[in-house]
Structures are given as structure tokens and as C-alpha cells.
Amino acid sequence: MKTIAVVGGGSGGISTVNHLAYKLRDQVKSGDVKIILIEGSQRHYYQPGFLEIPFDMMTPASTYRPVLKMLADGVTLVPEFATALDLKNMTVRTDNQSIKYDFIVIATGARYDYDAVPGLKQGTDNFYSLESAVELKKKINAFRSGRIVVGVSSMPYKCTPAPLEAVFMLNDYFTRRGIRDKIDIDYVYPMPIAFPDSGISEIALNMFKEKGIKSNLGFQIKSVDVPSRELVSQKGDRIQYDLALIVPPHRGSRLLESSGAADQMGWAQVDGFTLNLKGYENAYAIGDATSLQVSKAGSVADAQAIVVSERIVQSILGEQPVSIYDGSGGALMLTGMGKASMITSSYTQKPVFMPESYSFYWLKLIYNNVYWNMTAKPVLNGVVQ
Ligand SMILES: Cc1cc2nc3c(=O)[nH]c(=O)nc-3n(C[C@H](O)[C@H](O)[C@H](O)COP(=O)(O)OP(=O)(O)OC[C@H]3O[C@@H](n4cnc5c(N)ncnc54)[C@H](O)[C@@H]3O)c2cc1C
Structure with a gap:
């Protein structure tokens, strides 16, 4: 046998x-x-x-x-x-x-290695587990004004477009609630571009411009200052937040x-x-x-x-x-409430970002x-x- x-x-x-x-x-x-x-x-x-x-x-x-x-x-x-x-x-x-x-x-x-970034577990939220997502829902519902930072602590991580999706969803969510003008949404990424593929990075950055989203590229999070609610980079730069959605470091x-x-x-x-x-x-x-x-x-x-x-x-x-x-691989990427795109790639094909549509959302x-x-x-x- x-x-x-x-x-x-x-x-x-x-x-x-x-x-x-x-x-x-x-x-x-x-x-x-x-x-x-x-x-x-x-x-x-x-x-x-x-x-x-x-x-x-x-x-x-x-x-x-x-x-x-x-x-x-x-x-x-x-x-x-x-x-x-x-x-x-x-x-x-x-x-x-x-x-x-x-x-x-x-x-x-993959498993999450919170210990690699001091303060990350205590000071930030994410949507990378069921428990974290449920907790985050309560915080987003209660959020009225201030700065939300969405970011990635290190590469690689699961579902490369997920942090971008979160940014676009938050933008539409607060617009629908009528309080988008009271909220800053910042994107923080460890690479000098907004996505590992430069073409898709450019598309994302153009969408940020249209939606009033600020990006901090090449920001490698070293630690989180929990009392002052700040992300601290390897270079010592700081970003203040009221709510931070940070993808934790991944390991095998x-x-x-x-x-x-x-x-x-x-x-x-x-x-x-x-x-x-x-x-x-x-x-x-x-x-x-x-x-x-x-x-x-x-x-x-x-x-x-x-x-x-x-x-x-x-x-x-x-x-x-x-x-x-x-x-080969692909993902249906949310670009807002009621909109999505599809990204596909393979060893021989650079990632392709298909125009966003209701059909992809559907x-x-x-x-x-x-x-x-x-x-x-x-x-x-x-x-x-
Ligand atoms: C927020 C989020 C959004 C995502 N969105 C998309 C998307 O839109 N499209 C997409 O394609 N992908 C998406 N993904 C990624 C996708 O979920 C993962 O890439 C996929 O689940 C990987 O499958 P896997 O089998 O490798 O690992 P997993 O599905 O994570 O399964 C690993 C399993 O191994 C088990 N395990 C671990 N260690 C042991 C052990 N020692 N003994 C026995 N069992 C063990 C675990 O319990 C677990 O059940 C997303 C992920 C997240 C977190």
C-alpha cells in the first residue's frame, strides 16, 4: 500500500x-x-x-x-x-x-511573527485573522475622525493587493457615512513603490491621488510606540495614527x-x-x-x-x-464598495491589472x-x- x-x-x-x-x-x-x-x-x-x-x-x-x-x-x-x-x-x-x-x-x-516588531501586537490592528477582523470591525464602526494608517510591516505577506483593497474600502466606507472629510487615510509600504509590480504601483498611486490618500513608501517599520501611537521606521522616522491596520510579519x-x-x-x-x-x-x-x-x-x-x-x-x-x-495565480481585487479588478500573472507574464468594474465585484x-x-x-x- x-x-x-x-x-x-x-x-x-x-x-x-x-x-x-x-x-x-x-x-x-x-x-x-x-x-x-x-x-x-x-x-x-x-x-x-x-x-x-x-x-x-x-x-x-x-x-x-x-x-x-x-x-x-x-x-x-x-x-x-x-x-x-x-x-x-x-x-x-x-x-x-x-x-x-x-x-x-x-x-x-504562513505564521505571523508579531515579536519581530516590538509594540505591533499591542498597538495596532489588522484583518489577517478572524479574531483581528472582528475586533477591527468594531473599531471602524466607532471611528469618527482622525488618521487611519494602513500598512505592511515586511515582505513577503499573503495576498499582495489586500492592504490596497483595505485603503479603497475604507475610503468608500467613510464617504458613505458622510465623514470622509474628517478622516485622513495613509498608506505605508516597506518597498519604494506601492506594490511589488511598478505598473500596478503607478495605477494605485493615481487612484490614491483621486481619492486623497497619502502614501509613505520605503517606510520599514521597526517598532510601534504604543503610548504615543506612532509607527517608527528603521531610519527613526515616525508616523502618528489614531487607528493602524498593519499586516504582521510572516514566516514559514x-x-x-x-x-x-x-x-x-x-x-x-x-x-x-x-x-x-x-x-x-x-x-x-x-x-x-x-x-x-x-x-x-x-x-x-x-x-x-x-x-x-x-x-x-x-x-x-x-x-x-x-x-x-x-x-500562474490571480486575485479579484476590491477597489471600493461595488467595484473590483482582477490581477493575473505567471512566470512568463507580468501582472496584469484589469480595469475595475461592477462585474468583477459581482x-x-x-x-x-x-x-x-x-x-x-x-x-x-x-x-x-
Ligand atoms: C486578508 C486576506 C485576504 C486574502 N485574499 C485573497 C484573495 O483575494 N485571493 C487569493 O487568492 N488569496 C487571498 N488570500 C491568501 C490566501 O488565503 C492564502 O494564500 C491561502 O490560504 C494559502 O493556502 P495554504 O494552503 O498555503 O495555507 P493556509 O490556507 O493558510 O493553510 C495552512 C494550514 O496549515 C495548517 N498547519 C500549519 N502548521 C501545521 C502543522 N505543523 N501540522 C498540521 N497542520 C498545520 C494550518 O492550521 C492551516 O490550516 C488572502 C489572505 C488574507 C489573510
């Missing part, structure tokens, strides 16, 4: 196990293949919803479902966190068991950090096309967990899930694994609902036609 272990049941992990269960259903039924998902969280989160909670586009409860309910028949859930990964001996451990595998996919995402999982397969920040080092962990043909990493220079996005995790599932299926059927990842609202039955059970990726 061949055992396939997938660690992490977020966007990439769920797509992987469900794709494998569909493709290998006969082998699973006959007992020739076992598909195991190791996930310690009871909930599977749809994280794009976190940004929408403060603006009433999604309710907190609609952003998650029980992991168990997300699984196709034929997937065995180990409801524990993996604590150690031994790639040479093809073993992954949890607190209660040691699992021998033939193939492994690591999809453990502790599991990867201790496995020897990750770089200094805990990101898995993989081949950009095969997604193999370097040096291991039976081990893969996907999604936010990798050090690849692609967006940390659900669309990327899903596209990669299909590639690694296909490669594993090909290996199990005795074929040469040929599926490769082309760097697509975003639809996608919030179809995610559960389409992307997560990967219909959109061509498995079930």
Missing part, C-alpha cells in the same frame, strides 16, 4: 487531498492507496473573507467550515499538528503518532523550520516547476509555505495543489511525473460562496467537468 500524507488543511492542502481522492478513488477503495490529511485546526478558513468582515460583505461565521466537512470520501483525517518531519526516513510525527509515507505534500501556510511554519528543508525565514525551498522539496522526489511543498517569488495567494496554492496531485498520481500509476507549475461576491464547493473540491481546476 502507498501512503500519501498531506500536512495542512488550508486552501492548498484541502485541494490536494480532494483532487487525489477523486483521481485515485479506485486505488483507495481497493486498499492500494491511503490518503492522509494531518491538520490540527478544526476549522478550514476562507481567508479572503477576513478583509470583508469589517465592511459587512461577509459574516464571521461564513468564513469557515469544519475541516471534516471539506473532505472527499477516501481521505483520512489525523486531527493533530505535525511536530517533526524526517524527510530521509520518510516519516512525519504528531504528538500521538508517527506516520510513514511514500509521498508527502507540505501545505502549512515551525515544522519546516526544524526540517532542514527551509530557508532562514522558514519558507520551503522547492523547485519552481515540479514543486519538489530540493533533493526529494517524493516530497513537495505548496502555497504560502514556499520561498517561490510568486504571490502568497489561494489561487496559487490551488494551482500548485493540482500540479503536485497530478505528479503523485502519475508516479503511483508507474508513469514519469510530467505536470509542472507555470507560476464575481467576488459569487466566488465567496462558490469557493466551498468548487475551488476547495477542485471543480474549477478541471477535475469534474
Whole structure:
């Protein structure tokens, strides 16, 4: 019997196990293949919803479902966190068991490292977890006047357009409440441009001009002065705020950090096309967990899930694994209340920002609902036609 272990049941992990269960259903039924998902969280989160909670586009409860309910028949859930990964001996451990595998996919995402910026946890808010988004909603509702700063503490972080989306949503939200003229909205970014792609940065900066939003580029946050409510940069510059929405620093999982397969920040080092962990043909990493220079996005995790599932299926059927990842990803980006754009890119295509429209906004609202039955059970990726 061949055992396939997938660690992490977020966007990439769920797509992987469900794709494998569909493709290998006969082998699973006959007992020739076992598909195991190791996930310690009871909930599977749809994280794009976190940004929408403060603006009433999604309710907190609609952003998650029980992991168990997300699984196709034929997937065995180990409801524990993996604590150690031994790639040479093809073993992954949890607190209660040691699992021998033939193939492994690591999809453990990113974790937030608040300690890297003193004062960040106590002094700022964000929309990068369910709890933070719920808290932020209360603060935004109560906000009447003053300066709101939206920023990013360091690169890389999940969903590159998310801070821009927050700026545009806040602009429309306070305009609708009739108090936009009493509120300053500032954008703070660690790079000298407003987005990692210079073309999209220019588009964003033009939109800032139209909407009266100030930007502070190249501002690398070193610490937060909580009593005086100021962001302090590496150079010693200070920005005062009344409410600050700051994306926390991201790192790879502790599991990867201790496995020897990750770089200094805990990101898995993989081949950009095969997604193999370097040096291991039976081990893969996907999604936010990798050090690849692609967006940390659900669309990327899903596209990669299909590639690694296909490669594993090909290996199990005795074929040469040929599926490769082309760097593709995309995001529906909110540009205000009732407006959105779409950004797509790949290894060979620079990011393209499509003109904002109501249709893309409408697509975003639809996608919030179809995610559960389409992307997560990967219909959109061509498995079930
Ligand atoms: C506010 C916000 C908005 C976003 N908007 C978009 C968007 O519009 N479009 C888009 O494409 N993407 C968006 N994203 C990004 C998207 O949500 C992530 O890129 C995607 O979830 C990554 O999938 P993943 O499987 O790599 O990681 P995750 O979905 O984060 O899953 C990782 C899983 O691994 C589990 N795990 C971690 N360590 C262990 C361990 N040791 N053992 C077992 N399990 C473990 C965790 O519990 C978690 O369930 C957004 C993210 C945020 C925060």
C-alpha cells in the first residue's frame, strides 16, 4: 500500500487531498492507496473573507467550515499538528503518532511573527485573522475622525493587493457615512513603490491621488510606540495614527523550520516547476509555505495543489511525473464598495491589472460562496467537468 500524507488543511492542502481522492478513488477503495490529511485546526478558513468582515460583505461565521466537512470520501483525517518531519526516513510525527509515507505534500501556510516588531501586537490592528477582523470591525464602526494608517510591516505577506483593497474600502466606507472629510487615510509600504509590480504601483498611486490618500513608501517599520501611537521606521522616522491596520510579519511554519528543508525565514525551498522539496522526489511543498517569488495567494496554492496531485498520481500509476507549475495565480481585487479588478500573472507574464468594474465585484461576491464547493473540491481546476 502507498501512503500519501498531506500536512495542512488550508486552501492548498484541502485541494490536494480532494483532487487525489477523486483521481485515485479506485486505488483507495481497493486498499492500494491511503490518503492522509494531518491538520490540527478544526476549522478550514476562507481567508479572503477576513478583509470583508469589517465592511459587512461577509459574516464571521461564513468564513469557515469544519475541516471534516471539506473532505472527499477516501481521505483520512489525523486531527493533530505535525511536530517533526524526517524527510530521509520518510516519516512525519504528531504528538500521538508517527506516520510513514511514500509521498508527502507540505501545505502549512504562513505564521505571523508579531515579536519581530516590538509594540505591533499591542498597538495596532489588522484583518489577517478572524479574531483581528472582528475586533477591527468594531473599531471602524466607532471611528469618527482622525488618521487611519494602513500598512505592511515586511515582505513577503499573503495576498499582495489586500492592504490596497483595505485603503479603497475604507475610503468608500467613510464617504458613505458622510465623514470622509474628517478622516485622513495613509498608506505605508516597506518597498519604494506601492506594490511589488511598478505598473500596478503607478495605477494605485493615481487612484490614491483621486481619492486623497497619502502614501509613505520605503517606510520599514521597526517598532510601534504604543503610548504615543506612532509607527517608527528603521531610519527613526515616525508616523502618528489614531487607528493602524498593519499586516504582521510572516514566516514559514515551525515544522519546516526544524526540517532542514527551509530557508532562514522558514519558507520551503522547492523547485519552481515540479514543486519538489530540493533533493526529494517524493516530497513537495505548496502555497504560502514556499520561498517561490510568486504571490502568497489561494489561487496559487490551488494551482500548485493540482500540479503536485497530478505528479503523485502519475508516479503511483508507474508513469514519469510530467505536470509542472507555470507560476500562474490571480486575485479579484476590491477597489471600493461595488467595484473590483482582477490581477493575473505567471512566470512568463507580468501582472496584469484589469480595469475595475461592477462585474468583477459581482464575481467576488459569487466566488465567496462558490469557493466551498468548487475551488476547495477542485471543480474549477478541471477535475469534474
Ligand atoms: C486578508 C486576506 C485576504 C486574502 N485574499 C485573497 C484573495 O483575494 N485571493 C487569493 O487568492 N488569496 C487571498 N488570500 C491568501 C490566501 O488565503 C492564502 O494564500 C491561502 O490560504 C494559502 O493556502 P495554504 O494552503 O498555503 O495555507 P493556509 O490556507 O493558510 O493553510 C495552512 C494550514 O496549515 C495548517 N498547519 C500549519 N502548521 C501545521 C502543522 N505543523 N501540522 C498540521 N497542520 C498545520 C494550518 O492550521 C492551516 O490550516 C488572502 C489572505 C488574507 C489573510
